[in-house]
Amino acid sequence: MLYYKQKNMKRVYVDMDDVLCDYQEAKAAARAADPEMKYPQSTYGFFANLKPKKGAIAGFHELEKHYEVYILTAPSYLNPLCYTEKRVWVENHLGLDTVLRLIISPNKALLKGDYLIDDLVHPGFEGEHLHFGQARFPDWDAVLKYLIP
Numbered sequence: 671m672l673y674y675k676q677k678n679m680k681r682v683y684v685d686m687d688d689v690l691c692d693y694q695e696a697k698a699a700a701r702a703a704d705p706e707m708k709y710p711q712s713t714y715g716f717f718a719n720l721k722p723k724k725g726a727i728a729g730f731h732e733l734e735k736h737y738e739v740y741i742l743t744a745p746s747y748l749n750p751l752c753y754t755e756k757r758v759w760v761e762n763h764l765g766l767d768t769v770l771r772l773i774i775s776p777n778k779a780l781l782k783g784d785y786l787i788d789d790l791v792h793p794g795f796e797g798e799h800l801h802f803g804q805a806r807f808p809d810w811d812a813v814l815k816y817l818i819p
């Protein structure tokens with residue numbers, strides 16, 4: 671079954687905002703279009719309509735061949751729509767099966783796993799953090815090269 675530990679596979683958690691989806695770009699574009707808009711991430715459709723980051727979709731599926739992969743995303747908790755829209759985004763871009771691998775948690779340190787691919791630091795996560803968007807892991811190519819030698 672999809673949601674049980676797969677034997678002999680290490681577990682990878684993949685963040686959504688600015689790892690799978692282009693959050694910052696969408697936020698900047700919304701503010702450019704309407705300078706009065708302080709919190710685009712609190713508007714209807716914001717999370718459902720984020721564009722995938724370059725290489726993210728192919729990279730996610732590539733990881734699935736070698737790892738037990740989950741999406742681990744923290745909610746924009748002031749926007750209740752965010753919880754639903756993240757679920758919609760995953761189905762639209764990664765397929766319905768991947769919805770079974772979507773974990774929405776404000777505390778990523780609670781999850782047990784080997785790797786976390788994330789643009790933010792989550793103190794307390796016991797596995798290895800691949801700091802996405804920084805010098806060592808600037809993009810999906812760098813992540814795949816490291817995790818699939």
Ligand SMILES: [Mg+2]
Pocket residue numbers: 685686687688689788789790
């Ligand atoms: Mg993020």
